[in-house]
Amino acid sequence: MNNFSLDKLGNEFLYQPDAPMLFGSGLFLFLFIGFLMMYMLLRKHRTARLVYVALFSLFFYYKSSGLWFFLLIGTAVSDFLIGRRLSLTTSKPLRRLLVTLSLCVNLGMLVYFKYFNFLINLFFHGQTSDIFLPVGISFFTFQSLSYIIEIYRRRIEPVYRWIDYLFYVSFFPQLVAGPIVRAREFIPQIYPPPSLTRAQLGEGLFLVICGLIKKAVISDYISLNFVDRIFDAPRLYTGLENLMGVYGYALQIYCDFSGYSDMAIGIALLLGFRFRINFDSPYQSATITEFWRRWHISLSSWLKDFLYISLGGNRKGKIRMYINLMITMLLGGLWHGASLRFLLWGALHGLFLAVHKFVMERFGSFKPTGKEMNPLRHISGVLITFHLVCFGWIFFRASSMQVAWDILTQITRHFHPEVFGQFVAGYKNVFLLMLAGYLFHFIPKRMEAGIQGLVTRSPLLLQALLLAAVIFLVVQMKSAGVQPFIYFRF
DSSP: OOOOOOOHHHTTTTTOOOOOOOOTTTHHHHHHHHHHHHHHHTTTTTHHHHHHHHHHHHHHHHHHHGGHHHHHHHHHHHHHHHHHHHOOOOOOHHHHHHHHHHHHHHHHHHIIIIIIHHHHHHTTTTOOOOOOOTTTTTHHHHHHHHHHHHTTTSSSOOOOSSSHHHHHHGGEEEEEETTOOOHHGGGGGGGOOOOOOOHHHHHHHHHHHHHIIIIIIIHHHHHHIIIHHHHHHGGGOOOOHHHHHHHHHHHHHHHHHHHHHHHHHHHHHHTTTOOOOOOOGGGGGGSSHHHHHHHHHHHHHHHHOOOOOOOTTTOOOOOOOOHHHHHHHHHHHHHOOOHHHHHHHHHHHHHHHHHHHHHHHHOTTOOGGGGSHHHHHHHHHHHHHHHHHHHHHHHHHHHHHHHHHHHHHHHHHHGGGGGGGHHHHHTHHHHHHHHHHHHHTTOOHHHHHHHHHHHSOOOHHHHHHHHHHHHHHHHHGGGOOOOGGGGGGO
C-alpha cells in the first residue's frame, strides 16, 4: 500500500498529457507553498534565487508540455546570444540580419508547430500530420521576439547573464497563457531583493481569488453545462437558447482569459513582480477601438507596437493605414488559431476598427472611447459594441462554418422568445452564474476598487479564510469538471 502511494505521488511529478498543471489544482497549491517558503529564504541571494525560480519555471512548463521544455531553453539560448551580438554591432546590415535571424528562428518554430497542419490541409485537402503543439508557444516566442526588437530599436540594453534571460522568458506565472511581459518592464525587477508589503499581499490574494472564481466557478461551469451543448448541436435549440449560448460564451471566454491573467498577475505580485492589467472590463467598451484597448491588453499592444507600427502604422497615408490595420487583425486572428474561422474573426475586427476610424474622421461627434460621450450615446455604444464582439465570438468558438451558420440561422429564423421562462427554469444555475458574472463585470470601477481595498485591508486571518472558502467552492464545482485554460492552445 505504501509503495502504491509513493508510486502515485511520484507520478504526480511526471508529465501527464491529459492533466496539465493548473493554477487551480491541488498539486500546484501544494508545490507553490513549498516554493514560496524557499523563495523567501533566497530573496537576498540574487543568483541562487534566479536559478531556483528558473528551475521551478522549467518544471512548471514540463508539467504542461513534457520534454518540449527543451524548446523553451533553446529559445532562451538563441535570443540571448542574438541579443548580445546585436548590442555590440553598429553595422545596419548586420543588425538587420540578426533581427531577421531571430524572426526566422521564433516564427519558423511557431509556424511549424502551430500552422504546419493548417497549411498542409489547405494545400493538400484532408491530409494532416501528428504534430504536438507545445503549450503557450505563442506567448514565449512573442515575448522573446519583443526583447530582440527592443534591443534593435535601442530601447533597452541586453542582459549580461544567460540565467537572467532564462528567468525572464520562462517566468512561470505568465509563461503558458500570458500576459506577454515586455523586457523593459520586467527585467529591471529581477535584480533587487523581492519585497512583499502588507498591501501587495492583500492585492495579490485578491487577484488570485478573483481569477479562481472567474475560471473554476463561472467559466468551467457554464461551459460544460450549457455553452458546449449549444455549440455542439445548435439546431436542437431555439434561437433564444442559441443567443443565450453566445452570451454565455462571451462571458466564458472573458472569465477564462482574464481569470488566468488575474492569477498570473496576483502570483507574480506575491513574488515581488508587478505586471500591468491585462483585461480592463472590456465589455464596458462603447466602441470597438475602446474594446481593443481593454481586451488582452498585452497582446493588442504587442501587435500595435511590433506589427502595426512596423508596417508603417498611419504614417503612410489613409489607404495604407487601413491596409496595415487589416493585416494586423488578420494576423492577430491567425495567432489565436490555425483555421480560416480565426482569419474571418480577425477580418471582422479589422473591418469594425477600420469603419470606426473612418466614421470618426468624417464625423467629429463620434469618439474613440465612452468617456467622451453623453450618457445615452455611451449606453447605446456599449450595447452595439458588445453585440459586434459577440457576433465575432460565434466564428471564434464554432467548430466549423456550418455550426456558425446554424447558430445565426436559429437566432434569426427560429427565435421563440416565449421559451425564456423554460430556459431559466431548466438552466437555473447557469442563468444565475451568467447573471452574476455580467453584473460583476459591469459594476463601476470605484465599486470594484472599493471591494479590492476591503479585501486588501482585511486581517491576514480573514484573507486566509476567504481564500480557503474559495478553494472549497472550487473543489465543490469540480463535479462539473475542470477544463484547461483556453489560451493553453495558443
